[in-house]
Amino acid sequence: MxxxxxxxxxxxxxxxxxxxxxxxxxxxxxxxxxxxxxxxxxxxxxxxxxxxxxxxxxxxxxxxxxxxxxxxxxxxxxxxxxxxxxxxxxxxxxxxxxxxxxxxxxxxxxxxxxxxxxxxxxxxxxASGIQRFQLRSLSDIQQRSGGKDAAEKAFEKYAADGDGTALMILAEMREEAGDHIGAEQYAHRAAEAGVMDGFNYLAIKRANAGDLVSSERLARLATDGGSAWALWELARVGSDEPNWEKVIRYGLAADGCPADPWW
The missing domain is CATH 1.25.40.10 (Tetratricopeptide repeat domain)
Known part of the structure; x- marks a missing residue:
């Protein structure tokens, strides 16, 4: 905390x-x-x-x-x-x-x-698999804050003032609780405050859970906001697939699709 x-x-x-x-x-x-x-x-x-x-x-x-x-x-x-x-x-x-x-x-x-x-x-x-990305352990944050409810209450206070970091952590807390819709809502609010890592963290969590469609969608939202590390991680792990191989080699076009060869 x-x-x-x-x-x-x-x-x-x-x-x-x-x-x-x-x-x-x-x-x-x-x-x-x-x-x-x-x-x-x-x-x-x-x-x-x-x-x-x-x-x-x-x-x-x-x-x-x-x-x-x-x-x-x-x-x-x-x-x-x-x-x-x-x-x-x-x-x-x-x-x-x-x-x-x-x-x-x-x-x-x-x-x-x-x-x-x-x-x-x-x-x-x-190179062994997708890594799990977290700002720090949620259980640690909750323990130091006096429990899950106390932690959420504390972060809600900062989130009400538009703090992007608090909104990002609330997104992760909602995801951990199984509230995927609420998690994305917080991630969108964090992005509006200039913090794209809410999308990135959710993208990696969804990938680890096997939901690659949702993971890619969230990673592209983060990329649209200027933070591409989750998308690059997905590309690195899936580099044996043609589309991801193109992303790694040539990057993304303006529409978010793999760019055509340019060299």
Missing amino acids: LALLTGIAYQVGDEVRAENFAHQAADFGDGSALVTLAEARMETGDRNEAETLYRRAADLSHPDALLALGNIHREARERIAAERLYRQAIDAGLNGVGLTEARRALADICEQSGRQSEAEQWRRKA
Whole structure:
């Protein structure tokens, strides 16, 4: 909850409250808010402060912080430190797109170090099926908020003010509860507030549940709003099908259909 409050406070320009929330969470052993603040610092170009925040979150074994530090060391061509951090991130429970990213990075590092067999193992793991994407565990959010009903009530309060992050989480909560119509309604409201990941998260959840038609429809809605990662994930996993192979190779046309060959 404090991580979400940190993000909301930062989005509305209240940096003092954002930092207070982040450090309160860290005092309770939760590095999520520090990661949220670090990501905001990266977006504004304050890399030094972001790295400091990531390191504090990494000291709490936060997997996303360990991943971010791995990327920082990799950019600096410090392969040994980067590899250690990627492995720590995976051991700490990294999941979703972050897990795929870490596995691909480890594959590249192993290849550069002449460990071809290990590199191939990491590549196979990175390509193994659709990943499950979540902002963070809903059960964790609900537990920290005093239960499911209390969590929904808290997020409804922010959603009433048009907060896209709260609307996105409510979409996921409704999906988990089996209310697919309500979930999509919240995802549409989140999109109106500029947050497309409500569609993305629902798309991945529906794909994991075997509803590929609904999944593709939601992923295309997200893509229309400028966020294509769910659609690309669907394309990657279904790359043996002709249409998805075209999407990966040539992208999408303006009407959302696979583009014709252009090279």
